[in-house]
Amino acid sequence: DAGVIQSPRHEVTEMGQEVTLRCKPISGHDYLFWYRQTMMRGLELLIYFNNNVPIDDSGMPEDRFSAKMPNASFSTLKIQPSEPRDSAVYFCASSVTSGGAEQFFGPGTRLTVL
Amino acid sequence: AQKVTQAQTEISVVEKEDVTLDCVYETRDTTYYLFWYKQPPSGELVFLIRRNSFDEQNEISGRYSWNFQKSTSSFNFTITASQVVDSAVYFCALGEYGNKLVFGAGTILRVKS
Numbered sequence: 001d002a003g004v005i006q007s008p009r010h011e012v013t014e015m016g017q018e019v020t021l022r023c024k025p026i027s028g029h030d031y032l033f034w035y036r037q038t039m040m041r042g043l044e045l046l047i048y049f050n051n052n053v054p055i056d057d058s059g060m061p062e063d064r065f066s067a068k069m070p071n072a073s074f075s076t077l078k079i080q081p082s083e084p085r086d087s088a089v090y091f092c093a094s095s096v097t098s099g100g101a102e103q104f105f106g107p108g109t110r111l112t113v114l
Numbered sequence: 115a116q117k118v119t120q121a122q123t124e125i126s127v128v129e130k131e132d133v134t135l136d137c138v139y140e141t142r143d144t145t146y147y148l149f150w151y152k153q154p155p156s157g158e159l160v161f162l163i164r165r166n167s168f169d170e171q172n173e174i175s176g177r178y179s180w181n182f183q184k185s186t187s188s189f190n191f192t193i194t195a196s197q198v199v200d201s202a203v204y205f206c207a208l209g210e211y212g213n214k215l216v217f218g219a220g221t222i223l224r225v226k227s
Contacts, residue, residue: 031213033213033214033215042217042218042219042220043205043217043220045214045215045216048213048214050213056214089157091159093159095213097213099145099147099209099213100145100146100147100164100166100209100213101164101213102149102161102164103161103213103215104161105151105158105159105160105161106158107157107158108157108158108159110157
């Protein structure tokens with residue numbers, strides 16, 4: 001079975017541009033999570049979905065960030081407009097429904113905003 | 115609030131040494147879950163182990179072992195006879211309601227040959 005798939009793996013863009021990160025969770029997983037990893041702040045949960053519905057978006061830094069999950073096999077994280085401080089590695093993870101289930105992470109997208 | 119503390123920022127050992135990575139957690143929940151993840155230099159996050167709060171049995175998997183002690187709110191990870199391939203960042207995490215995880219800051223482990 002394929003793991004969590006993320007694209008692109010690397011993204012370099014200029015300040016002010018729109019960035020869209022994509023994620024395909026593991027088939028059969030009901031939860032999907034978006035994380036951001038930086039040296040300063042470590043691993044931060046941005047938002048998570050259960051059965052395609054956003055449950056907690058309290059970690060989304062500001063209105064420039066938005067996430068959608070139109071169906072069980074696809075999610076996007078969009079930054080518009082992007083800023084240099086958004087440079088980070090963005091991970092998508094998925095898990096099954098049972099309480100305390102382990103999350104399986106994608107390879108991450110390394111975003112650089114110039 | 116839920117919190118995970120990994121006090122060791124970086125550890126360096128020589129190959130074949132044993133090394134223990136510390137993890138201390140805070141929670142008010144009686145049901146919770148603890149995890150360890152490995153992040154090798156390639157960058158992906160690899161799941162290593164999951165424990166629930168009702169199971170304090172220690173676990174061994176090859177060279178890896180985990181010691182869970184509720185009395186001290188600790189979930190420590192020991193690598194026996196370390197190898198260069200064990201060099202990575204190791205994260206301890208605490209599972210909240212709804213599968214949400216809170217991660218510690220991570221411990222960088224460097225194993226030298």
